[in-house]
Amino acid sequence: MAEETIFSKIIRREIPADIVYQDELVTAFRDIAPKAPIHLLIVPNVLIPTVNDVTAADEAALGRMFTVAAKIAQEAGIAEDGYRLIVNCNKHGGQEVYHVHMHLVGGRPLGAMTSH
Numbered sequence: 001m002a003e004e005t006i007f008s009k010i011i012r013r014e015i016p017a018d019i020v021y022q023d024e025l026v027t028a029f030r031d032i033a034p035k036a037p038i039h040l041l042i043v044p045n046v047l048i049p050t051v052n053d054v055t056a057a058d059e060a061a062l063g064r065m066f067t068v069a070a071k072i073a074q075e076a077g078i079a080e081d082g083y084r085l086i087v088n089c090n091k092h093g094g095q096e097v098y099h100v101h102m103h104l105v106g107g108r109p110l111g112a113m114t115s116h
Contacts, residue, residue, distance in 0.1 A: 004047065005099040007027075007043050010029060011027045020040060023064070023068075024045070025064040026043060026044055026061060027042075027045055028069075028072060029041055031103070036105045038083065038105065040103070041102070043099060044058065048099065049098040050095065051087060054100070062100075066085075076106070083106030084106065087103075
């Protein structure tokens with residue numbers, strides 16, 4: 001079984017986080033080191049280490065991540081101007097926490113994506 005992460009503890013509310021949405025499939029909370037005025041993480045409640053570990057059984061939770069992202073963007077007033085959704089996979093992709101998560105980033109012009 002995959003190693004538990006800090007996100008597992010946030011989902012179970014064992015450590016504090018600014019949770020803005022939670023249901024039976026996903027949890028969304030504010031990033032502790034925001035890169036834009038709006039920066040949230042949306043995570044499946046079940047631990048999936050990387051995108052490479054996703055199975056067909058995970059499709060409902062991963063689809064929910066997108067519908068929740070759209071709902072949060074609408075509520076935050078950034079849907080019309082736009083926002084960015086980012087999912088990183090493994091070391092070269094910039095993944096730091098090995099629990100699949102989507103970054104919702106917006107609230108200002110973000111510019112073009114660049115590689116480092």
